[in-house]
Amino acid sequence: xxxVEQHPSTLSVQEGDxxxxxxxxxxxxxxYFPWYKQELGKRPQLIIDIRSNxxxxxxxxxxxxxxxxxxxxxxHITETQPEDSAVYFCAAHRSARQLTFGxxxxxxxxx
Amino acid sequence: GAGVSQSPSNKxxxxxKDVELRCDPISGHTALYWYRQRLGQGLEFLIYFQGxxxxxxxxxxSDRFSAERTGESVSTLTIQRTQQEDSAVYLCASSKxxxxxxxxxxxxxxxxxxx
Numbered sequence: 363x364x365x366v367e368q369h370p371s372t373l374s375v376q377e378g379d380x381x382x383x384x385x386x387x388x389x390x391x392x393x394y395f396p397w398y399k400q401e402l403g404k405r406p407q408l409i410i411d412i413r414s415n416x417x418x419x420x421x422x423x424x425x426x427x428x429x430x431x432x433x434x435x436x437x438h439i440t441e442t443q444p445e446d447s448a449v450y451f452c453a454a455h456r457s458a459r460q461l462t463f464g465x466x467x468x469x470x471x472x473x
Numbered sequence: 474g475a476g477v478s479q480s481p482s483n484k485x486x487x488x489x490k491d492v493e494l495r496c497d498p499i500s501g502h503t504a505l506y507w508y509r510q511r512l513g514q515g516l517e518f519l520i521y522f523q524g525x526x527x528x529x530x531x532x533x534x535s536d537r538f539s540a541e542r543t544g545e546s547v548s549t550l551t552i553q554r555t556q557q558e559d560s561a562v563y564l565c566a567s568s569k570x571x572x573x574x575x576x577x578x579x580x581x582x583x584x585x586x587x588x
Contacts, residue, residue: 368515393574394574396576396577398579404581405564405579405580405581405582406516406564406579407579408576408577408578411576413574451515451516455574460506460518460521460529460532461518461577462518463508463515463516463518464515465514465515466514466515
């Protein structure tokens with residue numbers, strides 16, 4: 363089955379700097395890659411997603427890139443703010459039925 | 474409109490007891506998913522429903538775990554003879570369609586503590 367690895371597990375950045383989180387996946391048939399943000403004690407919320415027919419997608423300060431050949435995708439957050447502090451999960455669409463999630467990255471934005 | 478809701482928000486039970494967790498998906502969403510999230514861990518897939526059928530039960534960790542869904546509405550996850558290792562947050566999500574490429578919207582979760 364699908365296996366998704368996510369790095370780093372923790373990431374601290376200064377406010378205003380950029381943050382990058384990387385994920386790799388194993389199933390070359392995967393074609394949908396969402397990113398979720400989970401604040402402490404809250405539910406995961408979708409922040410951006412990308413499908414395999416595009417290589418990059420941006421939404422304001424957030425961007426995701428996808429390299430299907432290498433089977434990896436990354437989340438980029440620019441001009442980080444304290445409210446960006448949360449756990450971020452990547453996921454890959456493994457089958458017609460479920461997502462496989464990475465283990466999460468705890469992002470801390472230092473003021 | 475209303476999002477995914479789950480009840481109870483917290484459940485404390487004694488080892489060996491049965492528990493039922495409830496999920497109300499977004500109205501009109503045909504797909505429903507259950508995940509388990511242990512403290513500080515990622516999301517572990519448990520089971521998926523398309524309508525009231527469960528084509529993928531591959532994530533259920535043991536036969537103590539079962540789930541059912543009424544039509545395209547509420548789902549219940551039942552854990553029998555709970556063990557301490559069952560302690561976790563149980564998250565439910567729903568999506569519009571059958572495929573995993575539809576955005577999954579999560580409920581707030583049920584925090585289960587088994588003493």
